[in-house]
Structures are given as structure tokens and as C-alpha cells.
Amino acid sequence: MKKTTSIKTRITIWYTTLMFALLTVILLLIGTLSYQLSIDNIENDIRLQVAEISDKVGSRQSRDIFHQVDSNKEFKNVSIYLENGEYIVGQYLYDVSSVPFMRDELHRETVEGEEYIVYDVFKPARPGDDRGYWIRGAESINYAKVLGGSVFIIILIVIPIILLFTALGGYYITRKAFLPINNIIHTANNIYTQNDIKQRIQINPEAQKDELHNLSITLNKMLDKIENLIKQEKQFTSDASHELRTPISVILAQGEYLLDIAQNDKEKELAENIVTKANQVSKLVSRLLLLARIDQNRQKFNKEKVDLGVLTDIVVDSMKDLAAQKDILLLTNVADNLIVDADESLLLSAITNLISNGIKYGNESGYVSVSASRLGNTTEIIVADNGIGIPEEHLDKIWGRFYRIDDVRNDEYGSNGLGLAMVKSIIELHGGKIYVKSELGKGTEFRIIL
Numbered sequence: 001m002k003k004t005t006s007i008k009t010r011i012t013i014w015y016t017t018l019m020f021a022l023l024t025v026i027l028l029l030i031g032t033l034s035y036q037l038s039i040d041n042i043e044n045d046i047r048l049q050v051a052e053i054s055d056k057v058g059s060r061q062s063r064d065i066f067h068q069v070d071s072n073k074e075f076k077n078v079s080i081y082l083e084n085g086e087y088i089v090g091q092y093l094y095d096v097s098s099v100p101f102m103r104d105e106l107h108r109e110t111v112e113g114e115e116y117i118v119y120d121v122f123k124p125a126r127p128g129d130d131r132g133y134w135i136r137g138a139e140s141i142n143y144a145k146v147l148g149g150s151v152f153i154i155i156l157i158v159i160p161i162i163l164l165f166t167a168l169g170g171y172y173i174t175r176k177a178f179l180p181i182n183n184i185i186h187t188a189n190n191i192y193t194q195n196d197i198k199q200r201i202q203i204n205p206e207a208q209k210d211e212l213h214n215l216s217i218t219l220n221k222m223l224d225k226i227e228n229l230i231k232q233e234k235q236f237t238s239d240a241s242h243e244l245r246t247p248i249s250v251i252l253a254q255g256e257y258l259l260d261i262a263q264n265d266k267e268k269e270l271a272e273n274i275v276t277k278a279n280q281v282s283k284l285v286s287r288l289l290l291l292a293r294i295d296q297n298r299q300k301f302n303k304e305k306v307d308l309g310v311l312t313d314i315v316v317d318s319m320k321d322l323a324a325q326k327d328i329l330l331l332t333n334v335a336d337n338l339i340v341d342a343d344e345s346l347l348l349s350a351i352t353n354l355i356s357n358g359i360k361y362g363n364e365s366g367y368v369s370v371s372a373s374r375l376g377n378t379t380e381i382i383v384a385d386n387g388i389g390i391p392e393e394h395l396d397k398i399w400g401r402f403y404r405i406d407d408v409r410n411d412e413y414g415s416n417g418l419g420l421a422m423v424k425s426i427i428e429l430h431g432g433k434i435y436v437k438s439e440l441g442k443g444t445e446f447r448i449i450l
């Protein structure tokens, strides 16, 4: 898998590297240039001194110039020798008398490990004469080397410090600039995990009014709109179910009346059909109403002490006939005096639903079991069956509204895919959680933690 690096880190790495490259190039250039400049300076200085002295040697000022060189005040880099190399005067800074003379040529020489620039001029006593004086200028280039070296030391010491500040400062600035994005991610995550569309991205009024600031404002506006749409949709479901209740009750009542007065089998069958379908629609409408009320936080919650043993017995009793139709055994295993704080009728309808599903999707002569026990400071209720099971790919979808795995397995019971959605809403209203485990062909287990 590819490693993920945050944009902040990538930006920081990018310009820190760039800064490093730039600083290195600039400092190397400065180092080389300053080295070259000092060498040029040394060469010019030597040439000038040597030229000035050689002009005067042999002239009327000859005596003065020897004196000047000897005074060790001016011309410190110059020494004068006889034509055979014998030292006469000068040489106060460096002893370079061992270096062979090279007429009018700047040359580099190393004496006892130190490098010098040497410049020799021969001044004949009389024009064309072999006898005369060597005037030698010499200067160590150590200083220039030190200068070059110090640039290298700067590179080694100063660059890391500059880079550290660049990286830290840059990271701090980008982190601040990216703060709105973190807020957006944080809010989106909260909305997703807590299922709470009411949350909004925090906007700092003092922050810069940049693109990210505008993005946060726009996203908040979008969330307002979505929240409104969801509200309207819930209101519509609630209103529609409410409006449907009365006509359905009338249809049901009149269907039952028709069933009573049916004269023959045909009429009876038609009336039975009306009653069955009206019953299904009535069930659907009450589930929709319940879901809408829970969604809108309007569902009454009558918290009371509920004995799970008693509640299970009531449910099992009401399911007996349905189970008998498929020869399904209803088993219970509930600890004595297992009391929970719950809304009895809601919890009853949730467990009824799970057991009825167990029977609906159970095999002939199978079983559906209900067990409940304490688990630390929570209560666990398990409804399990050895029925047809749920394919793995559907397991996380079965809680969705109107979700049915396939129409064939549900049709004969007039299923509507709202049962588990309702169970989940009821359990969550109690602050609980519900989980499912299932294996195709082997059975299903619903686990409620309250």
C-alpha cells in the first residue's frame, strides 16, 4: 500500500529541499568567488609592490628603496636578492628563498606545507647586464583558503539551522492555513459516525477570508439545505402516514363487515383479500409513523422497569400460533428478575419483530430461541434461529428502510422491509445497540445490548 503523507508535510519537504539546494548553490558561488577575488587581490598587490621596487632599484632612489624594504614597514611581501640568489633584504613575513626564480611569472609554490603565490622580476644593474637584483614578491594564500573553508563551515553549520527554521516556520504556517480543512474533515466525520446532520463546520471569524474560509461557509450552507430537506422528507412521511390512517381503518372495518356478510366463497375470498391487504397497509403505516416520530424526536418514551422474563413470555405466547404453522419450536432462556429500564411496548414490538422474522425465515420444524442475561452493567438479549440465513453481502443493508433481500422470500408474509429498521430505531432510542450474525442456510442471530 502507498504511504500517505499529508499535504502539509509534502509542501514543507518540497520548499525545505528547494531552500537547501538554493542556499548550497548560493553559498558555494559566494565561496568560490570570494576565494577567486582574494587570489586576484593578492596577485595584484604583489605585482604592484614588485613593480614599484624594481622601478626604483638601480635608480637614484635605490638606497631609499633598500632602506624602505629593510624598514619592515612597507613592502612587507617583497625581498631582494642578488643575481645568484643570495639574500640581501626583506623576507620579513615568509622565507621563500629556497624557491627557484622564474622571471616575470606568477607561480604557485609550496614551502613547508604552506602555499604561496610568488612573483619574480630581475632588474639588471645596467641594461643587458647579467648582474643585478632579483625582486621577489610572495604572499601566502592561506587566508584565501581559510575564507573558502569558512564558507564550507557556514554551509555545514548555518544551513541546517536555517533549514530547521524554514521547515518549522513553513509547517506552522501551512498547518494554520490547513486548519479549516481539518475542521471540515472533523465535522464530516462526526456527521457520518454520529449520524448527526445538525453539526456544522466551526468558522473562526478572525481567520483570513481565503478560499478555504469560503469553502467552509459554502459547505455549511449546503448542510443547512440538506438538513432542511431531510426534515421536510420526515415531515412528509409523518403527515402522509397520519392522513392514511383513517381511510385504512375504514377500509379494514368495511372489509371485515363484507367478510361477515359474504354470501358465497367468491365473495368471501374477495373480502378476505381486502382485509389481508388492509392489515398489511395498516402495519406499514404504523411502522412508518413510529419511524417518523423517532426521527423527529417526537416518540413518547415511557421509561419503566421491565422484567425481560415476563416480556419474553408475552411475546412467545403471542407468536405460538404462527410458529405452530411451520412446526417451529420457540425456546426461551431468560435469567430470573432480569429488569431493564425501557419502554415496554416499544421493546415488546422490537422483540416481537425479531421472533416473527425468525419464524418467517425459519425452516419447517426448526427453532427460534430468545435468551437474555446480564453482561457487566449491560443486558444482552439474543434472538436466534436455524433458518435460511442472510447472505453476507446483505448483512449491513438489512437495517435500511424498505430493504428486502429478495421479493420471493418475503411475499407470502406481506413483508415491507421496515421491520429491522424499526427494531434498530427502537433499540437506539433506548441508547442500545443491535448486531447481526448470520450464515446462509444455517441461521441468524440478532444480539441486542441495552
Ligand code: ADP
Pocket (backbone or CB within 6 Å): 357, 358, 361, 362, 385, 387, 388, 389, 390, 398, 403, 404, 405, 406, 409, 410, 414, 415, 416, 417, 418, 419, 420, 421, 444
Ligand atoms: P421484512 O418486513 O421484509 O421482513 P425486515 O426489515 O424485517 O423486513 O428484514 C429485512 C430483510 O432481512 C428481510 O427481507 C429478510 O430477507 C432478511 N431477514 C430478516 N430477519 C431474518 C432472519 N431471521 N433470517 C433470515 N433473513 C432475515
